[in-house]
Amino acid sequence: MSSSLHHRTIHWFRKDLRITDNTGLRHASEISDDVIPFYSLSTWKNHHNWTGAPRQQFLCECLESLDANLRSIGSQLIIRHGSAFEEITKLIEQSDATAITFNRDGDPFGRAEEQQLEEFCRDRGIACLGFIDAVMHSADEVLKSDGTPYRVYTPYSKAWKKLDKAKARGRLRALTMPQDIESEELPTLDHWEISLPEEYQHTTLGGEKEARKRMKRALDGIVQDYKNTRNTPHGITTSRLGQDLRHGTISIRELYGKVEHILNSTTSSSVRESAGTFINELAWREFYMQILVHYPHVYDQPFNEKYKGLWWSEAEVAFERWCQGKTGFPIVDAGIRELRATGFMHNRLRMIVAMFLTKDLHIHWRRGxxxxxxxxxxxxxxxxxxxxxxxxxxxxxxxxxxxxQNPWSQTKRYAADGEYIKQWVPELANCDSKLFLDPPKDGSPIADDYPLPMVDHSEERERTLAIFKQNAE
Ligand SMILES: Cc1cc2nc3c(=O)[nH]c(=O)nc-3n(C[C@H](O)[C@H](O)[C@H](O)COP(=O)(O)OP(=O)(O)OC[C@H]3O[C@@H](n4cnc5c(N)ncnc54)[C@H](O)[C@@H]3O)c2cc1C
Structure with missing residues (x-):
């Protein structure tokens, strides 16, 4: 006789594509004889407004790695095509599962799916168990003393840091699953009828093993010197773990615990400061996650509702030039080209190109x-x-x-040696780097096939101030 609470439990994988320190998966293995590791694959075709081929390719690699890892502990990934809710309800019938585990997702789509499933399970008497796994602290755990959510990062992060932190558990060693459950094949980009863009160099691979290599590289070096390097866009100066936290191929508890260990065990004040600064960034991630939960209007409206009626330009040609990295502002173009070549853009550049789109071209932030x-x-x-x-x-x-931010001053401050710009904008590879620091003085392009700056930053700055003032008063 089995002593488990459940005979069969479905673990619904979402943004937690790992077997190390996976809260919901571990729980499923503790309460059930058999666990069915399940993933539902979206069925849109050709174009999706919120994802593209590079991230879908990364997802395919994560799923392949997850399947291989599950196989190494006696299981495998069960993939079905369609909406998670419909596929899970079918799987419940096919498998006679009496419980479902999943790790909670704070975005509006994820939460809607969870609610639908929870209602269904309640009606059928199926145990539906959602866990906090992607964050150190859920949105409801970090609140002001009057119980309302924070709107400003600094007091939020102070409260976040004071709370006790959960420790990581290890890698799952064994998992049993029923033999009679069929799976679709692991996906390739053909599933969505998309292909990688020509300029995409495909240098960052997905999966738990690759993520752990990146985590090791970050902990061995970058995190320890982070306060000095983090604002330099050229080279690998930040952890490059964003996509791994996003897809859950590393556990936030493991990463946090390891950084905290560096912080507490070092005798160097510089290393301590660097590790502390890195932890601040992890708190930024959770700050924005709780904003989306508590203020869901941010999804398509300004957070600050005073700016609801702000005027935005609909200049299509200007938007297209920005998307192509052909604005004539070398730093902006380098950032966009890096993104299109690698699927990554340094945080400093994200701010520069975003401010340029919204405050120099006055194009709506939603388009960017x-x-x-x-x-x-x-x-x-x-x-x-x-x-x-x-x-x-x-x-x-x-x-x-x-x-x-002034793109020219930002270049002087963070990329004055020109290396970053030359790496990503080949038309400028042979230019004197000094030419990247100011608009061309004689009004002629700095390289034959490179455009003149498409706007005058000082003029557009004044225009932005005027637009905002109208709404602020
Ligand atoms: C316009 C704009 C758009 C952005 N879009 C995203 C996005 O879609 N996904 C995303 O994960 N980050 C986003 N960021 C935040 C930040 O740029 C990236 O998290 C960071 O560049 C990822 O690189 P990294 O892993 O090397 O970061 P590191 O500097 O090594 O930081 C470690 C981790 O902390 C978190 N983090 C760091 N900075 C921030 C921040 N400012 N806000 C929230 N979390 C942070 C990330 O999870 C990151 O992986 C955006 C920032 C801006 C200005």
């Missing part, structure tokens, strides 16, 4: 947000929306809208 979602491997609604609204001046920011 969607473009980023199509190209970023780490594309995540909460952080992306938070970053875009912060840059546009409509978001959760303690500083007011007149924080307008």
């Amino acid at each position: 947000e969607a473009f980023f979602m199509q190209w970023l491997l780490d594309g995540e609604i909460a952080s992306n929306n938070g970053g875009w609204q912060w840059s546009a001046g409509t978001g959760a920011d303690a500083a007011p809208y007149f924080r307008i």
Whole structure:
């Protein structure tokens, strides 16, 4: 006789594509004889506004790795095509499962799916168990003393840091599953009828093993010198773990625990400061996640509702030039080209190109947000929306809208040696780097096949101030 609570439990994989320290999966293995590891694959074709071929390719690699890892412990991934809700309800019937586990997802689509499933299970007497796994602290755990959510990062992060932190559990060693459950094949991009763009170099691979290599590289070096390197866009100067946290191929508890260990065990004040700064970034991630949960209107409206009626330009040609990295501002073009070549853009560049789109071209942040979602491997609604609204001046920011970064001064401050620009904008590879620091003085292009700056930053800055002032008063 089995002593388990359940005979069969479905674990619904979502943004938790790992077997190490996976809260919901571990729980399923503890309460059940058999666990059915399940993933539902979206069925849209050709185009999706919130994802693109690079991230779908990364997802395919994560699923392949997850399946291989599950096989190594006696199981396998069961894949079905269709909406998660419908496929899970079918699987319940086919498998006679009496319980479902999943890790909670804070974005509006994820939460709607969870609610639908929870209602269904309640009606059928099926145990439906959702876990906090993607964050150190859920949105309802970090609240002001009066029980309301934070709107500003600094007090949020202070409260976040004070809370006790859960420790990581290890890798699952064994998992048993029923033999009679059929799976679709692991996907390739053909499933969505899409292919990788020509310029995409496909250098970042998905899966738990690759993620762990990146985590080791970050902990061995980058995290320890982070305060000095984090604002330099050239080279690998940040952890590059965004896509792994996004897809759950590393556990946030494991990453946090390892960084905290560096912080507590070092005798170097510089290393301590670096590790502390890195932890602040992990808190930023959770700050934006709780904003999306508590203020869901940010999904398509300004966080700061005062700016609802703000005027935005519909200049299509200008938007297209920005998307192609052909604005004539070398730093902006380098950022966009890096994104299109690698699926990554350094945080400093994300701010520069986002401010340029919204405050120099006056184009709506939602258009930039969607473009980023199509190209970023780490594309995540909460952080992306938070970053875009912060840059546009409509978001959760303690500083007011007149924080307008000047792309030329930003170049002088963070990329003055020209290396970053030359790497990503080949037309400029043979230019004197000094030419990247100011608009061309004689009014002629700095290279034959490179355009003149498409706007005058000082003029557009004044225009932005005027637009905001109208709504602020
Ligand atoms: C306009 C804009 C859009 C953005 N879109 C996204 C997005 O879609 N997905 C995403 O994960 N991040 C986004 N960010 C935040 C940040 O740029 C990336 O998290 C970071 O560049 C990822 O690189 P990394 O892993 O090397 O970061 P590191 O500097 O090594 O930081 C470690 C981790 O902390 C978190 N983090 C760091 N900075 C931030 C931040 N400002 N906000 C939230 N989390 C942060 C990330 O999970 C990151 O992986 C955006 C920022 C801006 C300004």
